[in-house]
Amino acid sequence: MSGPNGGPLLEVRQVSKRFVKPLDLAARLANLLGAGLREEVIHAVDGISLAVAAGEVLGLVGESGCGKSTLGRIVAHILPPTSGMVLYRGREITALSGAEARAAALAVQMIFQDPFASLNPRMRVRDIVGEAPLAHGLVPRHAIDGYVDDILRRVGMDPSYRRRYPHQFSGGQRQRLGIARALAVRPEFIVCDEPISALDVSIQAQVLNLFMELRRELNLTYLFISHDLGVVRHIADRVVVMYLGRVVEESPTEALFACPSHPYTQALLAAVPTLNQRRRRFQPVQGEIPSPLDPPSGCAFHPRCPHAMARCRAETPPLRVIAPGRHSACHLNDG
């Protein structure tokens, strides 16, 4: 199941995504008169490289606005990157054509956060799950009902719901439908973007268990995006921590939670409430994630970092190896 020569199944190299808000007519006219207005540019993802091995679960964590969903969408080929490459099984996706491009597109699927917004309310379950495999010729028309039934059973739903519409289901069941839709095209890699955060607590455990079961049975690889560190700790083999469009730390899960290296990871872990700390004194990190429109100079975390020094304001720390399999982007690592 791995890529050629045992390389990663999926890899992104130096991927960046910039969102540009073009100037409107009034601003362009003002510029003609010498106002000097500039377009607003957001670096949602800024030069990220990562690799996911076949069968692995890579957790992607960070606060809202850090670019983790944008990166997930680039990986799932929903958004084209502004620069950089996405490689699947060692081959650049944009360079593929015809049947190969289609196969690569089907192999990577995505499951979205909001099960109320990600399903077409006017389509029946049978069509939501069955449309893509039919259109791509994976299943002949006469066999589609049986195929859909199999997939529904696989995600723990009763096949007799085939003729129902999304609004007739609860949040947890809709999320199962979203999973069924992704599985219907027999993917190898699934980008899961906060797939359980919209669900009730008792349902979260059920859906998380489903993810683990499917991974085992179908040999799936996940990019698991979540802001819930407890969930990521449970399911991921490796974790990537993002802050303002960049990776600040990358590490095997156990090592990350045992001894986080980057000050941001440390702050994030310290902020998570746990069952065993009672009536604790919350000692919050100062400030908020800065606006990506106007990111701080140097290390983006320096305005909130308790260890910030002059160098952090001037120079962006590169992501470097601090231990086998562990990377961290902090000047403190230079000793």
Add this chain to the structure above:
Amino acid sequence: MTQTPTLAVEELQTWFFTKLGIAKAVDGVSFAVERGRVLALVGESGCGKTVTGFSILGLVDPPGRIVGGRILFQGVDLVPLPAERMRALRGARMAMIFQDPMMTLNPVLSIETQMVEAVRAHARVSREAARRRACETLAMVGIPRPQERLRAYPHQFSGGMRQRVAIAIALLHRPDLIIADEPTTALDVTIQSQILSEAQRLCRELGTALIWITHDLSVVAGLADEVSVMYAGRIVEQGQVDEVLDRPRHPYTRGLLGSVPSRNVRGQPLAQIQGMAPSLLALPEGCPFRLRCTRADDRCLGMPDLVRDAGGRAVRCFHPHEGEAAP
């Protein structure tokens, strides 16, 4: 208990009379909160925790109605109180913080306009004095440069800052009771931690009684003094936070605690509660948790009572766990 609790809810029943039948969103709920204490109201969506909060503030709209019970706020029953008296209390002596701060904020008015209006609705003070108070309160909840930020509009704040503004508005009159309905659910953990730290400071410094409605047991552990766990409109377990989290007695509480990832072996299937919460319009006969419960038997076809022991610990179950440690 020597002093009168800030709030005592007794056998509250809030029902919704819909075309499809009567939904008993809150059905016989009792609890009390004292000065400076935090009560967590825990449960999943549809269990009636928000409706309980709305009932206390007199915000239940038709087809919903409080059909029974008493809500004693500093000893006075709020249920029969006329609307004007309620309005005088709401926002002054008691306030609510919602999950979505835009429930509190008007998107087309500046923060200053909204806060000054909120001050002057309950206090006869000059515009200038009201503005000063707004400014102080914004500073108290940790908004930098409050003078400047007063002139801003809600959309110019981030989600976390907006929630702080909503909290500041709730605090303007230093209320004796604040009901917070999942105020940090939509926020990032670092911001959540900031807001929780503010909430703790308030209780400590101003003696505000706080009802914190949430589904997150980890937040409950870090913040609350007492916990009431709700299921299908009723309280199923109640007690001190350590008691309930360390020795849960109701199978539902145990199930919720058992499904928290940190209570499980990494990578192994999580202990999960089967099935899903029943619709309030079609509750099963007897104990509403019966169909999801591993301990249920024929006895559970009847409704168990909330049985309270001498230490104030209460559980509504025919087959409660006895003194066993949490899963």
